[in-house]
Amino acid sequence: MLRLHELTMRFGALNAVDGVSLSVGEGERRALIGPNGAGKSTLFAMIAGALRPSGGTIEFDGQDVTGLPEHRRARRGIARTFQHSSLFAGLSCAENVALAVRARRGLGMRAWLGSGRNMDIKREVTGYLDLMELSEERPAGALSHGEARRLEVAMALAQQPRLLLLDEPAAGMSSAESARFAELIQNLDTTLLIVEHDLDVVFAVASHVTVLASGKVIADGSPAEIKASAEVERVYLGTAKEIWC
Ligand SMILES: Nc1ncnc2c1ncn2[C@@H]1O[C@H](COP(=O)(O)OP(=O)(O)OP(=O)(O)O)[C@@H](O)[C@H]1O
Ligand SMILES: [Mg+2]
Known part of the structure; x- marks a missing residue:
């Protein structure tokens, strides 16, 4: 459904997103994790059409949408959560x-x-x-x-939406709230791309996890595979949450 090819976003000398290629299949619930400043929100902004990439392409449903403005991508079925300010x-x-x-x-x-x-x-x-x-x-x-x-x-x-982008939806929730939220999200039948620092939510929701660091994909796999490597990190570097936050 979504295919990113060598997607790049440069801010001056900084490669905030640096040649990211990934594919998300229909019905998948993909989590994108990584430390602060890894480029996760920048990647989302490019997928939604709010930021024009410096390089690379974005395909949605087999069509190149790299040059399409945000409202036209929304019409094709790419949605992001509204910001608080949009609630009346x-x-x-x-x-x-x-x-x-x-x-x-x-x-x-x-x-x-x-x-x-x-x-x-x-x-x-x-x-x-x-x-x-x-x-x-x-x-x-x-x-x-x-x-x-x-x-x-x-x-x-x-x-x-056919593809729903959620950027840190559980931020600021209590652990009881985020656990229930994860259950609700799992029941949606929309293809999901979720950025989340709360790894309990990530591992409860995701069918596949991509790890981004310094603008690059450094790991990609099933929650179990990523969890295993996060466990390794935990052993050497402390708790997983401290690594990603
Ligand atoms: N409009 C901008 N102009 C210049 N630099 C930017 C801009 N937006 C983001 N950056 C920089 O790009 C890098 C990636 O930022 P981004 O917000 O995508 O990270 P993130 O992975 O979402 O981090 P967090 O987990 O803190 O939300 C950071 O170094 C950030 O300072
Ligand atoms: Mg962010």
Whole structure:
């Protein structure tokens, strides 16, 4: 579904992403891990279309999308989680997701979820909220940090993405919240690319793990294979979390 070939991003003298080639198959849940500054967010920004690569190509569904702007990639099915600032604090969870559904359908930005022809929108909204275990009526401004992150995922799901990019979705969650979040994410049937420092979440969610350091892929394998090598690191360098964070 996604094929990166020799993808490179240079910021002045810095090769933030340095010749990364990788493929993500349909239905895969791929985690991208690595230390701070490894280039993970930069890679995401290039895949989403927010940053133009200095070199290399990005193929999505067999087509070269390297030159496509972000909104056209979104239309083809690449979605990123919305930032916090895009949640309307005064609107309910359902109204926030309804806005995302309406935007996808090309309808006006009206959050009202009354009767009549809005019923199919309401059904769709309820589906996304159920997947993320959120109640419809709660105002977004009253959500806990973890709930707000889940609402962002629900809004991204409203785009009906084929590839969902999540950059540190569990950051700031308690360990109970992140464990539940990992379970919810596993149930999604979208192809997933997730950057996450919380290795418990990574190993719970991922079907495949890629390790990035200094802009380069340094390891790639099943969670078990990567876990084994992280264990080795743990023996020599302390806990895995200290290595990656
Ligand atoms: N717009 C920019 N201009 C210049 N340098 C940048 C820019 N964006 C990122 N960088 C640099 O590129 C490198 C990779 O940054 P990036 O944010 O992709 O890392 P990361 O792996 O996401 O790190 P973290 O785990 O801390 O989120 C860093 O050295 C960073 O300072
Ligand atoms: Mg980052």
